[in-house]
Amino acid sequence: MIENIITSFFLGMMLVITIWIINIRRAARRKSENNETSPSEDPSSSFDKNLISYESITTKKMFYNTKETEAIQKLISILQEENYREIQNRLDSKGMRKGFACLFSGTPGTGKTETAYQIARETKRNILRVDIPKIRGMFFGEDAKKIKEVFEIYKKAMEESTLAPILLFNEADALIGKRIELGSTSRAADMDENATQNVILQEMENFSGILIATTNLPQNMDKAYERRFLYKINFEKPSKESRRNIWNTLLPDLPVELTGELAASYDFSGGQIENIARKSEVEFIISGGILLSNTVIQYCKDENENGFNTTRRIGF
Numbered sequence: 001m002i003e004n005i006i007t008s009f010f011l012g013m014m015l016v017i018t019i020w021i022i023n024i025r026r027a028a029r030r031k032s033e034n035n036e037t038s039p040s041e042d043p044s045s046s047f048d049k050n051l052i053s054y055e056s057i058t059t060k061k062m063f064y065n066t067k068e069t070e071a072i073q074k075l076i077s078i079l080q081e082e083n084y085r086e087i088q089n090r091l092d093s094k095g096m097r098k099g100f101a102c103l104f105s106g107t108p109g110t111g112k113t114e115t116a117y118q119i120a121r122e123t124k125r126n127i128l129r130v131d132i133p134k135i136r137g138m139f140f141g142e143d144a145k146k147i148k149e150v151f152e153i154y155k156k157a158m159e160e161s162t163l164a165p166i167l168l169f170n171e172a173d174a175l176i177g178k179r180i181e182l183g184s185t186s187r188a189a190d191m192d193e194n195a196t197q198n199v200i201l202q203e204m205e206n207f208s209g210i211l212i213a214t215t216n217l218p219q220n221m222d223k224a225y226e227r228r229f230l231y232k233i234n235f236e237k238p239s240k241e242s243r244r245n246i247w248n249t250l251l252p253d254l255p256v257e258l259t260g261e262l263a264a265s266y267d268f269s270g271g272q273i274e275n276i277a278r279k280s281e282v283e284f285i286i287s288g289g290i291l292l293s294n295t296v297i298q299y300c301k302d303e304n305e306n307g308f309n310t311t312r313r314i315g316f
């Protein structure tokens with residue numbers, strides 16, 4: 001009898017110590033990832049509670065391929081207040097869920113984040129942007145708590161706003177993942193992760209506002225999310241025609257023959273073209289107002305050879 005009590009006591013102690021060690025290791029890892037100072041900081045400081053005003057968003061002309069253009073135009077039309085209200089009322093009267101969760105997926109630099117901003121600007125909706133790496137807490141149960149808090153803050157913002165704001169989960173793959181099949185040897189960390197995913201799924205199920213999540217890795221999301229995202233837009237790399245338009249918009253002083261050649265020769269993403277355009281602007285300033293075509297061509301070659309994204313050189 002006494003032996004059983006001692007054994008149970010030891011097992012209990014070992015469990016407590018194991019969880020304690022895991023917590024400490026997890027905290028250290030998260031701390032180095034997030035560069036946060038202390039877990040006792042105000043948890044709401046992990047995301048910006050202030051809405052980004054749609055009026056502060058700079059207009060950017062975006063160029064998409066036909067499929068994306070149609071999907072984005074449709075989404076903008078849905079989110080125009082008049083239509084949005086009517087749709088919400090109709091869904092409500094039919095006892096259907098009113099929430100609009102949209103998933104923007106695609107390779108880096110294809111304009112997912114910028115599109116979310118431009119949609120907000122066009123539909124006059126403010127943005128509640130969630131900095132996801134910071135949502136990831138250090139201790140067991142913390143992530144789920146913070147996620148609930150985010151949805152709570154959004155709900156409050158929605159109630160206080162004339163137009164429902166957009167809840168933006170940028171780079172959502174850091175938050176929205178897959179649930180892990182648990183077995184008898186499951187780790188506590190897996191159980192915690194599953195609990196987090198279940199909370200997000202639940203919150204999305206009850207959601208009645210506008211959510212946009214962007215990701216490079218939609219395949220890493222649990223199947224259960226598929227149904228919860230009503231609109232999914234896949235951002236493809238821009239076509240030659242779109243690339244030419246992006247070049248002409250970002251570097252309007254370049255001869256159109258050159259932008260045509262660059263568009264035909266490099267299958268860059270909009271983000272890559274923007275980077276080259278920014279470098280070109282810097283060069284323009286430091287060289288006293290001159291930008292040579294050869295400099296831009298050299299930047300393209302550099303981006304093609306050294307860029308992280310694999311790009312195909314098509315032509316010359």
Ligand SMILES: Nc1ncnc2c1ncn2[C@@H]1O[C@H](COP(=O)(O)OP(=O)(O)OP(=O)(O)O)[C@@H](O)[C@H]1O
Nearest residue numbers: 061062063107108109110111112113114270271274
């Ligand atoms: N289709 C496009 N038309 C015009 N400009 C574009 C387009 N795509 C990207 N850009 C330019 O590239 C910049 C970066 O794009 P953005 O940050 O939206 O890409 P992203 O898809 O969110 O990338 P990531 O997956 O790396 O976060 C934009 O601000 C814009 O200037």
Ligand SMILES: [Mg+2]
Nearest residue numbers: 112113171214
């Ligand atoms: Mg982005």
